[in-house]
Amino acid sequence: MGALAFSLSPAADAQPSRAAAGPNQPVASTVRIATFNTAAMSSTREGFSDVKNLLAAGPDIVALQEMSSWKKREKVRIQLLDCETCQWDGWIPVPAVQGGLPILWRSDKFTMLGRDWIQVAPETYVGPKGAGPSKMNAKFIVRVRLRDNTTGRTIWILNTHFVPTVQASHGGRNSNRKRIQLYQKHMVGLQSVIDRIANDEGGGLVFVTGDFNVNYRKDKIRQDPVFPYAALGAKKFRASYNKLGEPGTGTHVLRNGFDKRLIDYVHYKPTRRVIALGQRIVTGMNSDHRPLVVDFKVTGKGCYERGQLIC
Secondary structure, eight states: OOOOEEEEOTTTTOOOOOOOOOTTSOOEEEEEEEEEEOOTTSOHHHHHHHHHHHHHTOOSEEEEESOOOHHHHHHHIIIIISSTTOOEEEEOOSSHHHHTSOEEEETTTEEEEEEEEEEEEOOEEOOSSSSSOSEEOOEEEEEEEEEETTTOOEEEEEEEEOOSSOBOTTSSBOSOHHHHHHHHHHHHHHHHHHHHHHHHSOOOEEEEEEEOOSOHHHHHHHOOTTSHHHHHHTTTOEEHHHHHOOOSSOSBOOTTSOOOOOOEEEEEOOBTTEEEEEEEEEEOOSSSBOOEEEEEEEEOTTOEETTEEOO
């Protein structure tokens, strides 16, 4: 494995820090969210090494994909979550498909308020043309609801993984009709979950993480209504790349060595309560994907005076 390294975006030199405040003063916190497809084909040793190295890079919340291997999940649970000196908690579902989307968070920064998973598309035959199996597993959104211990804000993490081989070279959908239909069903389900949180589950700050298998660089130009730029944009959500720019390196390395695609995302809804500060892509992993790590400022109540941020 190569040396662990950061590829910094232009905005990533911001060095946010937790606001110092007295007991009755408004406060803000920095929340660093990472998303990482660990690669199903990686060995248990390789996958665990990648996760451990990512945690050492300083995130507060980590959303993982392609972790269905029981051995990988158990190693993460035993060595990173359930030991006396462990500094992390997590939601690792037991079923293999849902369990492929675990979410980890720092024990000292967050309190878990709830966790579940939601099926948004059934097992679907998509045919042999394209990456992955001909029959795709059911599609899920794995969720955790956390309280930010500094600000008291409720934070939702929605973690998911979309079907591959759906984007044409021009950036819009390709001719793989069954894959596109599955992608659309998955996206409609994700939009519904976002609406449910806002309308029926008390709201909060929602972050959508995962492997979307669509290159942001081209999606932002074509804006196909099925794909994340337009579909999540309709819900006022944006990828970190929209605010912080497009890193020179990508989050995925193809077999031919091309590594410029940005297919892994942290989406959020920009408001006065959530401000994107910086992002980085971590290289040197065993996986063919690279973690995306994004820093956000989360502002507490009273952080604005006359429209000015004071936290």
